[in-house]
Amino acid sequence: MIQEIGRAYDNHYVACEAAGADYVLHYRERGCLVHVTSHGGADAWAEGNAFDLPRVRDLAERPSRLVYAFAIGGARFFLALDDEVAAPAGFAYEAVNWLRYAEPAELLFAVVTGSQLDRWYRDNRFCSRCGHPTELGPRSREIVCPECASIVYPKICPGVICAVTRRDADGEKIVLTRYNGRTTALWALVAGFTEIGEPLEDTVRREVMEEVGLHVKNLRFYKSQPWSFTDTLLVGFWCEVDGDPTITVDHSELKEARWFGRDEIPLERTGDRVSLTGEMIEQFRLHGIPE
Ligand SMILES: [Zn+2]
Known part of the structure; x- marks a missing residue:
């Protein structure tokens, strides 16, 4: 997942001046100023995409509004809140959505997390x-x-990811869903945002009922994932269907939803290294429902 970077992330705020070796994060129209150092394949989970970030000393003119963001493994990152910065040769604005399939992991995490902070400052x-x-x-x-x-x-807006499961005579099953109206929608798990005044457990029960018309029980917390693209903290739960397993699809939101056995899981998520949804689907495909 995006936050699994293998180095210490330190978001404790300290008021400090940027030095020449510090990284600069500058965003414009959902893009981040980066130098793409290699292009991999065009597939969704293609490997081989890599980029670098500018350091303060790379900029011909020092931004006037540099704000300390966080440190990763001792490297410090600053947000440039200026509307414009003079891009050094070789640097351009790349969509944050594209960068989420690029390496190295710690710079990817910095770009994604910094984009949420940048949006907060600007808003x-x-x-x-x-x-x-x-x-x-x-x-x-x-x-x-x-x-x-x-x-x-x-x-930070909490949201849930719900792996709805059941055990049958012929094995374990999980509910996968596909959103309406997105041409590239992948199979996913039931998911949604927490409403005001609602505990996470009720979000799970409500979203599962709204999207696929099922009652659930035995909710178990799995892992959480910061999802800075939408200011979200995603909270993953495993749960079991309670009673009738007949799915009723909410077609205003979903194109389709159905039960899958472990050997029926589409492999389109197998290369997904970034998302909690992908990890949970892959966990089910390889190992079944976790104890
Ligand atoms: Zn005021």
Whole structure:
């Protein structure tokens, strides 16, 4: 998964000045300023795509608004909040969505996580209570309004991924779904955002009922995954169907949904190295329902 980078991620905020060797993250229209160093295949899970990020010393002109973001394995990353920076030779804006299939892992994680922070800073330039221009908090990661003292912290929206399973005489089964209206939609698990006032367990029960019309029981937490593309923290659960296993598909959201045995699982996710959904489907295909 994207966050599994094998090096320490340290997001403790410290007010500090950027040095020449520090990395710069600059985003424009959902792209990040990178130097693509090699192109792999065009397939969804193609290997061989690689990129590098600019360092402060690579920029002809130092950005005027460099804000410390985080460190990974001792390397420091700064967000350039300027609208424009002068791109060094060889660097261009690549879609963050494309970069999620590129290496190295720690720079990919930095780009994806930095994109969420960048969006948060840019979306809060003005106070949403009084409209006054905001300022950055001096000692912690917060945005403050000097006029009405409102404080804003980074936004994280929880959502769930639900592996709905059952055990039959002929083996184990899992529900896979496919979204409507996306030409490249892969088979996925039931998923959705947590509503205000709702515990995660109720999100699982509600989403499974809404999307495929099933009751579930024996919810078990599996793993979680930051999914910065949508400001989300995804929480993965395994659960069992409770009662009638007949699926009723919500066609306003899904194109199709059905039960799959382990040997029927489509292999389109087998190369998915980035997502919790992919890991859970692959876990079921290879090892079955976890104990
Ligand atoms: Zn205000």
